[in-house]
Amino acid sequence: MVMRGVRTDDGWYVKATPSGEPYPLESRLEPVFRAAGVTTLNGALQYGADRHGNKSCMATRQLLGRERVEKEGRTLEKLELGEYTWKTYVEVAETTQKVGVGIRLRGVKPFDRVVIFAETRAEWLMAALGCLQHRITVATLYTTLSDVGIAHGINETEVSFIFTSYDLLPRITRILPQCPKVKTVVVMEDQLEGVGAAPSFPPGVTLVPFQDLVKPDPRDASVDIPKPEADDVAILMYTSGSTGTPKGVELSHTNILTSVVGYSVQMNIGPEDRYLSFLPLAHIMELATELALISLGAAIFYSSPLTLTSTSPKVKKGSEGDARVAKPTVMNAVPLVLDRILKGVSQKVEQQGWIKSFIFNEAVRFKFWLEYIPFTSYFMSTFIFSRVQEELGGHLKRLVVGGAPLSPQTHDAMRAIFDVSIQVGYGSTETASSITGMDEDDIVSGHTGGPNLGVFMRLEDWEEGNYRVTDKPNPRGEIIVSGPVVAKGYFKLPEETKAAFFEENGRKLFRTGDIGEINSLGCLKIIDRKKDLVKLKHGEYVSLGNTESKLKTLSNVDNICVFADSTKDKTVAVVVPSADRLWKVASSVGIDQGTLTIEELCTDERIKQAILRELQSHGKKCGLNRWEVPAAVYLTLEPWTPDTGLVTAALKLRRKQLSHHYEHSVHDMYSRLD
Template sequence: MAMRGMKTSEGWYVKATPSGEPYPLDSGLVPKFRKAGVTTLPGALQYGASVHGSKPCMATRQLLDRERIEKNGKTFEKLKLGEYTWKTYSEVQQLAVDVGLGVRVRGLQPLDRAVIFAETRADWLVSAMGCLQHRITVVTLYTTLTDSGIAHGINETEVPFVFTTYDLLPRVTRVLSQCPKVKTVVVMEDQLDGVGDVCSFPTNVNLVPFKELIKTDAKSASVSTPVPDAEDTAIIMYTSGSTGTPKGVELSHTNILASVVAYSVQMNVGLEDRYLSFLPLAHIMELASEIALISLGATILYSSPHTLTSTSPKVMKGTEGDAKMAKPTVMNSVPLVVDRIIKGVSQKVEQQGWIKSLVFNEAVRYKFWLEYIPFTSYILNLFIFRRVQQELGGELRRMVVGGAPLSPQTHDTMRAIFDISIQVGYGSTETASCTSGMDEDDIITGHVGGPNLGVLMKLVDWEEGNYRVTDTPNPRGEVVVGGIVVSKGYFKLPEENKAAFYEENGLRWFRTGDIGEINSLGALKIIDRKKDLVKLKHGEYVSLGNTESKLKTLSNVENICVFADSTKDKTVAVVVPSAERLWKVAASVGIDKDTVTIEELCADERVKEAILKELQSHGKKCGLTRWEVPAAVYLTLEPWTPDTGLVTAALKLRRKQLSHHYEHRVHDMYSRLD
């Protein structure tokens, strides 16, 4: 990996580029945007349409049938899906124009705001671009926010206009009584059921189907289109943070375009690439990535976590998953999804017998070293990994991972199985998702690369955690990010803005709260987080996030949250085990699966003891200290999903909620240890 920054005696780690230049290097989209005068997000779409007009831009899969199944008092949905259908770049641009005209004739004015509360889909991005073309700020809300969180975002931004979908309309309907300023709701229709049942929708709010919104008439001709300003607030992005009420982050066109340009350099994507989109567009990493892809002429195929693979929960038997149909060459992901992909692969291989499982695991283990022998990698892919690779379409060559730390073990395993380049990035909503990223040809794991194009970064001493920029052999400290990627701040939260943002030497800076270390090659490694650091009874510090990221690589663990009490000298953990592997653990301690339920297994002391021993052994192998490895565990099959409120939309643990939810269980574990 080439060094892309420098360390100074003050401990600064700075992007080595000329000062005063918003796009300082002539690479990626920089010269193209300059030549075309692109300074705003709709300008990027217009540029893409002007260059790639007849090329496929966005694809949506056909929904052929839907089946609803009742089981244990819950309703499960299975979908029969067909081929992908396309819209060209010119068609997407025209749709955005039509959306802009549609919202204007229904009363929205420049500098007004509109909420998008919708799943990731082509209409989401088209709606955002249509509003932005008329200087209308887009407010984004995660679909996994609670009803109170949705109402908070709508009311705080005082929006009169909400975009939603068929699936989410019932939730919007529920909160409208708490949102008196909303006058219009646009519904992106279901392919089979249109806007759905609207009997309970309030009569004082206009309900507009998306297809009706984009119909132009005589009124549209009288609408003038203002010119957006680069420093306008383009997006107010509400983050479902790990604590407290969702916060709206104000991002300008300039902030997001800086990320778009940086991604264009890092992603190395061309006209022939196909990108499979399933992460939330209400997450800045996904939004900036898709704008970059459109600017570069790639094709975006839309999916969802529920239909991604053939074994995804909403895929009807006999229907192929989206990845197999789309055959993507590029994907974005988050570590938890990567872990689930690997665990799913491992379970399928184990079902084929111990010999095949042994061969597969050894091939994964040694593939990195065997690649130095001519043709070995090709032979391994052909005879061992090819069938597994087909689960993601068989043509994937690059995956960008962000949102949380990716363990080196997961990184190496995913790269070996799917024979792809994995680029780990680091950022936050407050920095338009853009801080650092790995180079494509970097084979070293455990870090998040050097600063991205146009990003300034420095480390600042954190005395409480004993991290200093003078530490040897590598400087350590809180990561502070500066430059044009740093957002305007939190919407209507002046006190939090003072704590997190500041101006220095004409630049805006953001205190991330993450603790970083700079290695000898100039790459950043996230080693801790202020809020995750707990001092135990005898003075030892435990980094909860670091501990969890290592323990989660154990195949028996689906998810884990480590708890540390400052009055104790040990940690404990709540573990969501892999249900399938739990039966194998039970068999190993002499339990007959025909005599118990899986819920009873979780409460069985023999099973808990076996899982605990595996965790402790695995933790020691991963380099954890004796006080970091849990001394007790509680097993639960309760799902940790954004719907339960225990994790964020980006699948990060919400510690405050988990601590409250499992308060009595944690207390019981510590009581038994005393």
């Protein structure tokens, strides 16, 4: 029997060998790190540079031109893109060293803090590692936080030094008057505009282009380089604020390096692999992944959600998306991105007519079983799925998915269409992204794998939700984590630290707030979250997150938020429908295209009822109970993006903000049901 996790005598689940024994605490990286004396993140970079030297390390896409057009009162930007240009491992290490010396010459001292507020790019990671080399803590802020959230992070960390990028310079300029301690702003340049026009900074604040920061200086040799310690706070990572004001999580080198080592066990990655980076580096999953890839010798191609594919919103007609050019073999993703990719595929296939659509959908449905017939899998990949696979480069071998639960429907469909290994993982900022992860050979969907290397996991009863470790057939309860991945705590928040982190028998433990179930193979399934669980009028429990993850797989739905009032016996939902498919729904209820605007379609009762019937039917197919499926819907075309404040940078719903924003619509739906 293949085991993923095994229970120890003292009640903890740990990573298991195929024979069911605890996995030895070593990996491809752990022994070599130990031999090379690698105990910090900078040590991991130096190990990669020493071993892989002049091999390609970080690639940035050439920006050849920019076109701005006005459409419906909005300014849209289209980019003409060229090839990727490279920095080798040695060049990355050298630039990193120059960053560290450059900030020291500008007054930053060991044990100070700096803020990085920039989109994912090569300079982001080099800036962070340059600071860490001098025992300077890096505070990371999501670029999609509100101005209030950004100012909060800058002021709470009391930094005098900020890294930002050309495109975010206007926001920093706007915020600086609220941040009196800031003295220096380093700007990562735009390829065409440089740092742009001189901003109107407050007196005493200096702008430094990134390229100037890393220029040789006669004083370079005078800068002493302290030796970082494994227990230093390396990254002060601010959360995306899904439950309110962003909290800073204090992560040590050991925390993150343990996650890096665990990654080397879960993923068969090597120097021949190409990784496409487009998720925020201010998210711990992306940061830990890239550090692991550098240690393993892989090449990192930097991208953006706005230029990822040829149909991405910023790609100018005639230019190819980043994935087609980079031809990645591995990518990270969040479930919402995969849902959108699948919906885009579905729409394109439907446009080719019902016969091709039928063949394609049946091939997806039965591909897993047909793979056992000789040459069938090759035939389907070559003649049915190849054109779709080309949109992600045509060489993708594995996808790592985290950030939120992935529905089995999306998991199975992505695996069938793109012919990739999909490894779902589970973690949090407070555990350096590492709790559990699927093995590459695991083909069963609906779980997040067994414990990662170096992680100790157990369940605790949650009586309020009726989850107990004695439940049959599988134990259920709140997930508790221990081991070297557990963070130091929350920055300047002693009460919140005390509530989430605690000591037991010399171990440091973290309460995740998530409810899990562990199956007979030692694999974890996330079944609930304390803050997402609502008890309805007659005692039925509804897991809002679980319900939404399943309903979101309906092709007519772009996004959905389910609301549950504990004084009622039903749920309702606010739905962002797929604008392109809304006309198809209209046609199905007898509304001719052109008779109503798309906004009017969202308020038409016939459309609402049609969408509601689809949701109820789809929910039933997904195994939801009748009280979990919404009894009424409100349709809106308002985008739920981090910019609107309704979702986090990791695209998780911000329930508090959504509840306030749609308060009247939810009240109206319940009034109609009474």
